[in-house]
Amino acid sequence: MAVYNYRLANGQTRWYFIIDLPPDANGRRRQHKRQGFPNQTAALKAEDQARAAYGRADLGADGSVAAELESWLNERELDVQETTLSNYRDVIRCYLVPDIGGRQLYALDKRVIHDLYKKLLKSGGKNGGPLSPTTVRIVHRILMKAMGDLGVNVEGVRQPRQAERETMGRKGVWTPAQSAKFLKYHADHRLRAAWVLAIVVGTRRGELAGLKWPRVELDRGVLLLHWQRTTTSNGVVEKAPKGKSKRAVALGPALVAELRAHEERQAVEKADAGVLYHDGGYLFCREDGESR
Structure with missing residues (x-):
């Protein structure tokens, strides 16, 4: 280990370290330098942490943020749901790679990451507009998760604060009167039964899209929400819902009647379409x- 000092214009002394990286794809020498430490002890500690992070990360000759995050995504295919993995990929592709993809992963420091968050909050959205604080917090969580899995620790990284809201809790919940008005307006809509399930049972969009007749037992008055259908950047995905979201729902007479009417309407559509x-x-x- 070796650290060096230099003198500022005001006469104060600062310390820095330099460590060698694996050569790049063309065999050229690469180094990582950090400076500004107030004393030799602080510089030695930072150098030791950088070397340890580099060793744990097991970075290849490239070692860039883009390359290492892609490697991380490939590993997570083993234990992460396809929809979650697709979200990871979209966040990394849209918000991380364009700004810091070419940097060395283990050499990232909090200043670089904080500058990225500030830029996203200011101009990371569509058409150069601001990106929502909620989305930037998602970027932060995915980046920290990836770096943690890769053995890279960056101390002092701040999570962007939550967006200020006038009200807390669930938003956009209709009153009974509003729900009744909506269903009355759509009394003859061919998908009215879907709206009824969403309002009365709280069925999610993906659950409605993935619901099949074998999971509906009208004679028993039971609906099995054991499957869902959603879209990712790679296309349509069908899978079981997470955790306790997989459930059986008891249907009252009114819901059974709605679904029987929907079944009859669908039978007419089948007959009209024929082969x-x-x-x-x-x-x-x-x-x-x-269904697409």
Whole structure:
């Protein structure tokens, strides 16, 4: 280990360290330098931490943020749901790689990361507008998770603060009167049963999209929400919901009647489409049975 000092214009002494990195793809020498430490002890400690982080990260010859995060994503394919992995990829592609993708991962410090967050908050959104604080917090969590898995520790990184809200808790919850007004307006809509399930049962969009007739037992008055259908950047994904979201729902007479009416309406659509009907067994699909 070796650290060096230099003198500022005001006469104060500062310390810095330099460590060698693996050569790049063309065999050129690469180094990492950090300066500004108030004393030799602080510089030696930082140098030791940088070397330890580099060793734990097991970085290849490239070692860039873009390359190492891509490697991390490939590893997480083993234990992360496809939809979650797709979200990781989108965040990394849109918000991390454009600004810090070319930097060395283990050489990142809090100043670089904080500058990234500030830039995203100011101009990271569409058309150069601000990115929401909620999204920037997601960027922070994914970056910290990836760096933690890769063995890279950057001390002092601040999570962007939450957006200030006038009200807390759930937003956009309709009153019974509003719900009744909505359903009355859509009394003849071909997907009315979907809106009824969403309002009365609290069925999620992905659960409605993935719901098939074999999971609906109208004679028993039971609805099995054991599957969901959603979209990712790689296309449509069908999978079981997370944790306790997988559940059976008891249907009262009114809901059973709604679903029977929907079943009859769908049977008419099948007859009208004839051989052109694509029967995937979905409750809620287009008139020709297509679910995309």
